[in-house]
Amino acid sequence: MKIAVLAxxxxxxxxxxxxxxxxxxLALPGLELTSCDVGGAGYKAHGHPLPPATLAAAKAxxxxxxxxxxxxxxxxxxxxxxxxxxxxxxxxELELFANLRPATMFKGLEDMSGLKPEIAGAIxxxxxxxxxxxxxxxxxxxxxxxxxxxxxxxxxxxAEDEVRRIAHVGxxxxxxxxxxxxxxxxxxxxxxxxxxxxxxIETAAEYPDVxxxxxxxxxxxxxxxxxxxxxxxxxxxxxxxxxxSDQASMCxxxxxxxxxxSLGAELTQYGTKGLYEPIHGSAPDIAGxxxxxxxxxxxxxxxxxxxxxxxxxxxxxxxAAVAGALGDGVLGGDLGGNAGTAEIGEAVLARL
Ligand code: IPM
Ligand code: MG
Numbered sequence: 001m002k003i004a005v006l007a008x009x010x011x012x013x014x015x016x017x018x019x020x021x022x023x024x025x026l027a028l029p030g031l032e033l034t035s036c037d038v039g040g041a042g043y044k045a046h047g048h049p050l051p052p053a054t055l056a057a058a059k060a061x062x063x064x065x066x067x068x069x070x071x072x073x074x075x076x077x078x079x080x081x082x083x084x085x086x087x088x089x090x091x092x093e094l095e096l097f098a099n100l101r102p103a104t105m106f107k108g109l110e111d112m113s114g115l116k117p118e119i120a121g122a123i124x125x126x127x128x129x130x131x132x133x134x135x136x137x138x139x140x141x142x143x144x145x146x147x148x149x150x151x152x153x154x155x156x157x158x159a160e161d162e163v164r165r166i167a168h169v170g171x172x173x174x175x176x177x178x179x180x181x182x183x184x185x186x187x188x189x190x191x192x193x194x195x196x197x198x199x200x201i202e203t204a205a206e207y208p209d210v211x212x213x214x215x216x217x218x219x220x221x222x223x224x225x226x227x228x229x230x231x232x233x234x235x236x237x238x239x240x241x242x243x244x245s246d247q248a249s250m251c252x253x254x255x256x257x258x259x260x261x262s263l264g265a266e267l268t269q270y271g272t273k274g275l276y277e278p279i280h281g282s283a284p285d286i287a288g289x290x291x292x293x294x295x296x297x298x299x300x301x302x303x304x305x306x307x308x309x310x311x312x313x314x315x316x317x318x319x320a321a322v323a324g325a326l327g328d329g330v331l332g333g334d335l336g337g338n339a340g341t342a343e344i345g346e347a348v349l350a351r352l
Pocket of ligand 2: 243
């Protein structure tokens with residue numbers, strides 16, 4: 001079972017260290033870990049945020065465990081060399097088109113949410129975000145118009161097969177949960193969204209057991225704070241999913257708790273090949289201080305065991321250990337507590 005370990009920048013290496021302790025404790029036979037530089041660390045060591053050796057290791061692996069990328073030192077580099085290009089490049093090169101971002105309220109943390117506790121307590125949703133298309137990967141540029149004004153432009157497009165394959169992921173995820181799928185688009189304004197909606201409706205014919213609804217993205221943003229308990233699975237495009245998933249994380253209380261899986265169509269002998277990362281960033285402001293909450297990284301490890309290695313029981317054990325630590329009041333700074341990175345790692349290990 002080959003795992004490429006890409007810790008990345010900022011707090012990435014600290015939180016990865018704790019996730020690897022958890023993995024080590026499970027004592028799984030046949031693991032082969034390869035660590036590589038990525039992001040700003042990749043640029044500084046090899047001149048590129050996604051060095052060829054890192055990409056090769058990710059391609060050769062059954063799963064990629066990813067920390068975070070983003071380094072203020074690199075903010076003024078040309079776009080192609082900025083740390084964020086590493087994660088975008090991996091998503092594209094490994095054709096990881098389905099991003100699963102679960103947001104569930106942890107018992108006892110209802111007061112941490114920006115929402116009223118009784119509203120936050122009902123959050124149990126999964127955002128299925130398309131990850132290979134949309135305005136993210138269309139042509140883009142800054143051009144000069146005939147009258148001399150500069151104009152920035154980005155092409156938004158979805159082909160029907162791209163919509164269909166993510167719709168299938170959404171419907172199947174709903175079948176495994178409360179059987180409700182809400183497709184989020186902006187079909188009242190965008191043609192891209194009109195096609196999205198048409199294709200989702202066509203795909204629905206294959207899933208008569210799933211209740212499908214549609215929502216414009218502005219309304220979805222409002223409903224997420226008004227009544228997030230109404231959502232089971234949300235399927236949406238790359239840009240809308242990026243925004244709504246950050247919003248959903250704050251509804252839960254902290255972005256430091258949310259994990260994600262990015263999956264493609266490739267199956268290995270163990271499960272679905274994927275990349276697993278916390279949805280938070282590299283948090284350069286607290287990097288190297290032992291303050292970062294490693295829980296989202298540890299929960300990403302659990303998702304890896306579930307999806308890429310079909311080790312559901314181990315995934316559940318890890319998730320229960322994290323929930324147990326939270327329930328016992330082991331809270332990082334992101335949750336108003338003062339437990340440090342290693343202390344949280346130990347608390348999770350103790351409950352495994
Ligand atoms: C995310 C991040 C990335 C994205 C950035 C780092 C390119 O915000 O994974 O949500 O926009 O997809
Ligand atoms: Mg984002």
